[in-house]
Amino acid sequence: MAFLEISHLEKSFGANRVVKDFNLDVDKGEFISLLGPSGCGKTTVLRMVAGFENPSSGAIRIGGTDLVGKRPNQRNIGMVFQAYALFPNLTVAENVGFGLKIKGAPRAEIDRRVAEMLALIGLPDLGGRYPFQLSGGQQQRVALARALAPKPQVLLLDEPLSALDAKVRVSLRNEIRAIQRELGITTIFVTHDQEEALSISDRIVVMNGGIADQVGTPFEIYNRPSTRFVAHFVGQLNVFSTDGAGNLAGVQLGAGRDFAARPEALHLGRAPGTDIVLPARISEVHFLGSVIRLTADAAGARVSLDTFNRPDVPPPAIGTDVELSLSSRDLIPLG
Amino acid sequence: MNPIARLFGWAALVFGLLYFFIPLTGLVEFSLKARRGVYSLDAYAKVIGDPEFQATFGYSVLMALVTIVIGVLIVVPTAFWVRLKMPWARPYVEFITLLPLVIPAIVIVFGYIRLYNTSSWLPMTGSVMGTNILLAFGYTVLALPYMYRAVDTGLRTIDVATLTEAAQSLGAGWGTILGRIILPNVLVAVLSGAFLTFAIVIGEFTLAALLDRPAFGPYLQRIGANKPYEPFALAVISFGITWACMGLIQLVTRFSKHTRAQN
Numbered sequence: 001m002a003f004l005e006i007s008h009l010e011k012s013f014g015a016n017r018v019v020k021d022f023n024l025d026v027d028k029g030e031f032i033s034l035l036g037p038s039g040c041g042k043t044t045v046l047r048m049v050a051g052f053e054n055p056s057s058g059a060i061r062i063g064g065t066d067l068v069g070k071r072p073n074q075r076n077i078g079m080v081f082q083a084y085a086l087f088p089n090l091t092v093a094e095n096v097g098f099g100l101k102i103k104g105a106p107r108a109e110i111d112r113r114v115a116e117m118l119a120l121i122g123l124p125d126l127g128g129r130y131p132f133q134l135s136g137g138q139q140q141r142v143a144l145a146r147a148l149a150p151k152p153q154v155l156l157l158d159e160p161l162s163a164l165d166a167k168v169r170v171s172l173r174n175e176i177r178a179i180q181r182e183l184g185i186t187t188i189f190v191t192h193d194q195e196e197a198l199s200i201s202d203r204i205v206v207m208n209g210g211i212a213d214q215v216g217t218p219f220e221i222y223n224r225p226s227t228r229f230v231a232h233f234v235g236q237l238n239v240f241s242t243d244g245a246g247n248l249a250g251v252q253l254g255a256g257r258d259f260a261a262r263p264e265a266l267h268l269g270r271a272p273g274t275d276i277v278l279p280a281r282i283s284e285v286h287f288l289g290s291v292i293r294l295t296a297d298a299a300g301a302r303v304s305l306d307t308f309n310r311p312d313v314p315p316p317a318i319g320t321d322v323e324l325s326l327s328s329r330d331l332i333p334l335g
Numbered sequence: 336m337n338p339i340a341r342l343f344g345w346a347a348l349v350f351g352l353l354y355f356f357i358p359l360t361g362l363v364e365f366s367l368k369a370r371r372g373v374y375s376l377d378a379y380a381k382v383i384g385d386p387e388f389q390a391t392f393g394y395s396v397l398m399a400l401v402t403i404v405i406g407v408l409i410v411v412p413t414a415f416w417v418r419l420k421m422p423w424a425r426p427y428v429e430f431i432t433l434l435p436l437v438i439p440a441i442v443i444v445f446g447y448i449r450l451y452n453t454s455s456w457l458p459m460t461g462s463v464m465g466t467n468i469l470l471a472f473g474y475t476v477l478a479l480p481y482m483y484r485a486v487d488t489g490l491r492t493i494d495v496a497t498l499t500e501a502a503q504s505l506g507a508g509w510g511t512i513l514g515r516i517i518l519p520n521v522l523v524a525v526l527s528g529a530f531l532t533f534a535i536v537i538g539e540f541t542l543a544a545l546l547d548r549p550a551f552g553p554y555l556q557r558i559g560a561n562k563p564y565e566p567f568a569l570a571v572i573s574f575g576i577t578w579a580c581m582g583l584i585q586l587v588t589r590f591s592k593h594t595r596a597q598n
Contacts, residue, residue, distance in 0.1 A: 052500055072503040083494055085501035089519040099505035143501075150505060 001064065003028035003186055004049075004154055009058035011044050011210075018044050020210040022058070029184040031177065033197035036207035037233065042190045045207075046156050049188065051075050062153050073102075078147030082159040084139040086131040092118070092142050093127035099150035117145035120179060137168040144176065148183065155180070157189040161196060173200050194234045198222060206230045222262075228334045236263050238303040239334065249276045249299065251328055258334040263293065265330035266305035268316070274325035282320045298324055359574070366567035378568035387554060388569075395543075395551035398467070399536035402474040403529045406482045409475065411525065414486045415517055418495050432483040435476050440541040443473060448545070466546050473542040478535050482528035489524020490517075526587045530580035537576055 002025030011019040019041040026032050034042035047053040049060055051072035060067045067075055078099075086095050096117050097110040105113075118124045121141040131139055140160055147155060157176070161169040177200040180187050191197050197204050198218040206213045206221060206229070214226045225231035237260045242248050246255030253259055270277055280298035291306050292315045305324060307315070316322055369377035382388050417428050435443070447469055451459035459465035495517065502512045518525065543550035555573070559566035 050500070050504060052503075072500070073506045073508055075504075076506075077504060079501070079504040081497050081501060083497050085494065085497040087498065087501070087516055087520070088493065089516070089522075098502070098507075102506040102511060146501075146505070156504075 002026055003030075003063060004188075005059070005061040006045070006049070007059050007061075009045065009048060009060065010056045011041070011048060011053060012056045018210050019048070019055075022210070022212055024205060024212065024215065026186055026188070028186055031180055031187045031189065031200065031202045033189045033191055033201040033204045034207055035191055035194060035197040035204050035234070037192060040207040041210040042192075042205075042207045043158060046158055046188060046190050049154070050077055050079050050156055076150070076152050077154045077156060078150065078152035079156040079158065080140070080143045080147050080160045082162050084131070084136070084143045084163075086139055086143055086146070088131055090130075091127065092123070092129050092131070092134070095131070095142060096127075096145045096149050098146060103150060113149050117149050120148075120182075121145045121175075135168075136164050137172055140164065140172060141175070144179065148179070148185070153186070155185050155187045157187065159190055159192070161191070161193075169196075176200065198234070206233060208233070223332075225332060231260050231332055231334055236304055237261075237332075238263065238266065238301065238305075240299055240301060240303075240331070248328075249278050251276050253328060253331065254333070259331040260334055261303075261326055261331055263304040263306040265326050266303060267325045268294070268305065268307055269323055270325045274327045276326050276328055278324045278326075280322050280324045282316050282318055282322060285315050285318060287315070296322065296324060362567055363571055366564060366571050369564040369568075378564035379572070382558075382565045382568045382572070385565075391549050391551045391554035392537075394549050395537050395539075398471055398474060398548075398550065399533045401471045402478060402536050403532050405471060405475045406478055406528065406532055407525055410479070410482045410486050410528070411518060411521070412513060414483060414490055415495065415513060418487070418490050419499060429483075432479045436480050440473075440477060440539070441545070443476060444542050444545045447473060460546070466548060470542055470546050470548050470550075473546075474532070474536045474539065477539065477542070478528075478532035481531040481535070485524045485528030485531065486521060489521030489527075492524075493517075493520050523588050527584045530584050534577045534580045538573055 004024075004026040006022060006024040006026075009019055009022040010017065018039075022041070022045055024032070034045060036042045044053060048055050049067070051067065051070060051074075055068060058068075062075075062077075086092075087098065090098065093114050097114045100110045100113055114127065115124070118127055121144060123138060123141060123145075126134065126138065126142075131142070134142065140163075143160070160176070161173055164172060173196055176189075189197070189201065198221070201218055203215060203217055204221045205215045208227075208229045214221060214230045216224075216226075221230060221234055225234060231237055240248055240259050240261070242253050242255060242257065242259070244255065246253055246257075248259065267274060278298040280296035280303070282294055282296050283302070284295035286293040286295075287309070290309055292309050294305050294307065294315065296303055296305070303324070364374075366378050367374040367376065369375055369381070413428065417425050448460060449455075451457055451465070451469055453461040459469045498516055498520070499512055502516050507516070537551055538555070539550070540552035540556055544553045544556070555566070555569050558569055
């Protein structure tokens, strides 16, 4: 039996059904990301787990206990918010110890746990500071420590990295994952950033229009998307249409279907192991450092491909006629 | 800014200052003329030494504190709840809190006397304590527009919904959220409302006079009708109290951690 079970969860605001028959089983210690565009219902699912919204129907169980109807303060679920939500009138140490104080823990235990949490997030000397004296990244670390201090059963992260700059976002997401692994806490992470979700999750739930379109590991989600939406939403995609006979560049693929290929599946020139060769003309060149992203017109479509930067081989100039190759095994059939 | 506009600005400022300070200077000067031929503080000494001044001022201070407590207990949870759960009710609540500005105090007090007289179902005016309670509630109503606006403005500066949810997820109930999170974070706003309430209550005449309570307002009026210099000294003292309240509002705002966080 899964540690956290969400079954047939529904939520409507008036006539608007924002979550439709949502089902998810999460094992203890698992890191799950809810990924989807704005308005897909991912935050609503999270808020129902936290108890801030009541489901219209369905069940949420942790360790077999149904949480529906329980108030948020009775659920023992930690939550980190996008806007940090640190209490401005309390110091960092008081913020981290707040949950334990509410539980009536003895002073010595609170102090010990606060010190432990501050060491865990790498801010052992900042206990006496107020939130406004910290940077955004530090505030979010403190918010994480505060959520973890009372030892919650489940940790919910509601787009915790969205308000941070790119560099801090990457380092903090790695820290969050490391801390989650160290503590073995079951975690649900809401994000609209596919790179974030792919990089730190055990499994990803891709949501669209209130429905879980696909649940799978990052590898499965990226390489074997089960719906057209997932294929388009996660990663970059080049879409090819076959001719009336179901051929693409002379290779039989299947009639009446579209096929997609990731930019890294396309090769400049005829690469070994490929069976589809497309004549193309380079239309854009973006130098991204280690990778060069080329855009080309091929087979009646505009396609992107990534090549590694090699200092001894300059990228093709715009307007150059080239050949692109790919393996039919790398094509993703779109439903 | 062009020189003419700048000159006009300065002229407007000087006119405003003169408009305000000339009568005030006259007031202060006259209050110092109790002794013939020289300036002295005799009027002030007489007023402050008057046992009735001490009794009425003490009574009004006590009533102001009670009013502030009642106001905070009513306004903070109301403004919090409206902001958190009932934003649609905000215009209605604002309208209700503005009513004391358009309904004269004399109408309110006659309503009270009519509703709570000794032959009514709740004869509050039949005892000193009952009348005091009635007066405190009356003062609370008069101060409502200022207290509500101050608290509501304070709540606007913090993310009430997220802070509440954060506290709930950590196990806090409504009492804890209000007492330990919301109130401390709007304390500056509450203090602003409290000082305004204090200034209103100290000088209020109508409610206290018609409910026949020994407050500072009716004392001011009585002295004004019977003494030459003391009323002017009292007026200066009243101005001083109001300005002190305004100064304290500025002071607590400046020393607030939360306000510094905003800057």
